[in-house]
Amino acid sequence: MCRQILFDNEIFFEGYRAIRQNPDCANLLTEKPALFSMLGEIRGKRILDLGCGYGENCLAFEEMGALAVTGVDISEKMLAVARQENPGKEIRYIHMPMENIRSFRPNEFDVVVSSLAIHYVEDFEALARDIFSLLSPKGIFLFSQEHPLTTAPEKGVRWLQNADGKEEGYVVTDYARPGRRSIHWMIDGVVKYHRTFSDLVNGLCAAGFCIEEMREPLPPKEAFGRIPSLEKEKHKPNFLLIKAQKP
Amino acid sequence: MCRQILFDNEIFFEGYRAIRQNPDCANLLTEKPALFSMLGEIRGKRILDLGCGYGENCLAFEEMGALAVTGVDISEKMLAVARQENPGKEIRYIHMPMENIRSFRPNEFDVVVSSLAIHYVEDFEALARDIFSLLSPKGIFLFSQEHPLTTAPEKGVRWLQNADGKEEGYVVTDYARPGRRSIHWMIDGVVKYHRTFSDLVNGLCAAGFCIEEMREPLPPKEAFGRIPSLEKEKHKPNFLLIKAQKP
Numbered sequence: 001m002c003r004q005i006l007f008d009n010e011i012f013f014e015g016y017r018a019i020r021q022n023p024d025c026a027n028l029l030t031e032k033p034a035l036f037s038m039l040g041e042i043r044g045k046r047i048l049d050l051g052c053g054y055g056e057n058c059l060a061f062e063e064m065g066a067l068a069v070t071g072v073d074i075s076e077k078m079l080a081v082a083r084q085e086n087p088g089k090e091i092r093y094i095h096m097p098m099e100n101i102r103s104f105r106p107n108e109f110d111v112v113v114s115s116l117a118i119h120y121v122e123d124f125e126a127l128a129r130d131i132f133s134l135l136s137p138k139g140i141f142l143f144s145q146e147h148p149l150t151t152a153p154e155k156g157v158r159w160l161q162n163a164d165g166k167e168e169g170y171v172v173t174d175y176a177r178p179g180r181r182s183i184h185w186m187i188d189g190v191v192k193y194h195r196t197f198s199d200l201v202n203g204l205c206a207a208g209f210c211i212e213e214m215r216e217p218l219p220p221k222e223a224f225g226r227i228p229s230l231e232k233e234k235h236k237p238n239f240l241l242i243k244a245q246k247p
Numbered sequence: 248m249c250r251q252i253l254f255d256n257e258i259f260f261e262g263y264r265a266i267r268q269n270p271d272c273a274n275l276l277t278e279k280p281a282l283f284s285m286l287g288e289i290r291g292k293r294i295l296d297l298g299c300g301y302g303e304n305c306l307a308f309e310e311m312g313a314l315a316v317t318g319v320d321i322s323e324k325m326l327a328v329a330r331q332e333n334p335g336k337e338i339r340y341i342h343m344p345m346e347n348i349r350s351f352r353p354n355e356f357d358v359v360v361s362s363l364a365i366h367y368v369e370d371f372e373a374l375a376r377d378i379f380s381l382l383s384p385k386g387i388f389l390f391s392q393e394h395p396l397t398t399a400p401e402k403g404v405r406w407l408q409n410a411d412g413k414e415e416g417y418v419v420t421d422y423a424r425p426g427r428r429s430i431h432w433m434i435d436g437v438v439k440y441h442r443t444f445s446d447l448v449n450g451l452c453a454a455g456f457c458i459e460e461m462r463e464p465l466p467p468k469e470a471f472g473r474i475p476s477l478e479k480e481k482h483k484p485n486f487l488l489i490k491a492q493k494p
Contacts (some may be wrong), residue, residue, distance in 0.1 A: 172416060174440060201460075205458065214272060
């Protein structure tokens, strides 16, 4: 199932929305704070948000003083929510698959951000090259995605549990077999692409980027006491974030 | 058990030697070809080999036209083998822990190589800074180490096997808990240090390096048919190699 149909699917759309509205969901607890702490100063900068979804980040970028924010997403349904709930004077939302960003001008952006969308894109090397050409010199590309240990297994995520039901290990399979994964996540046939750490790093290097920082963040300390199920993330984190600079 | 005592230990020394003499051992089959293919032109260059062990790589670097090769190792016993079996006119072997390389001069080397030794060093950030200062501008730091999924588990490597004894998955634990690991490998109490991909990348970036390439190599295709036990490396590779440049 392609991304557009996926995020426009009614069951997936409502399920995804419910997840994202829970303040203890993994992306609000862990991914979003990491992404924003890696972002750096964006005041006066032109931002492109790839896979902007509901547009919460676009609005935050505007509030942080960005000169202009462009959010693109493949799902018209998500953009409808974005335009209604997170509009802004300096924000434009564009319906476009990430594969088409070559339609922007070279040097049109100072920062390209993408939150949890890159793992839906088949050709990361091509995307990295496209982003490189859209960025101004010294421009930043910052993205988060599912952790490569999460995307790896061809048969989906599997934990080993002890007698008390506590996760005592994560079963990695197929890590060195990059490519298409079709898994069940709320609905059948959600398609993602597994890439190793090396695939991602080399894709960025080949495009001309210099890597600045990598993070595999854990939830904040206070959350571990409150939500015991987070303990398993010490075996396998949920997210990977990489920040790279155009020289 | 500290590294020096480890590699000077008689049981470990002989066991390690036997492993490395098998042409189908993982480092000859997989790690060494990857390391040499990432090395680039070394003709006329000054090479430092950290954890040079028996000195096979030092001799290879000399034969490839290196101007000068310095091999350092913490084990006097291994260096004795190196001096006897792999001597060279342009090679000097020095008994020294990696932590002491600050005793070399700034810009003394054009290439720093380390094969399967970095995971024995406690402070990677400090080592990366030291290496950076020893390198000439545009100098290269290339290293291999055990894969982070191998170093992660506090209780050692564990595979899930199916009824036929075939490995169907690797059990990752403690990946997000970097630090000291004491495991059994031929003898008890072999001490290594686990670092995540992020720890390694950020250590290099903080030192000033720009990452050029990362690899998690698999054995050559022909070997899979010949040695069925290699199949499991598609779930979890054995090695990680990173090449970084001083700008």
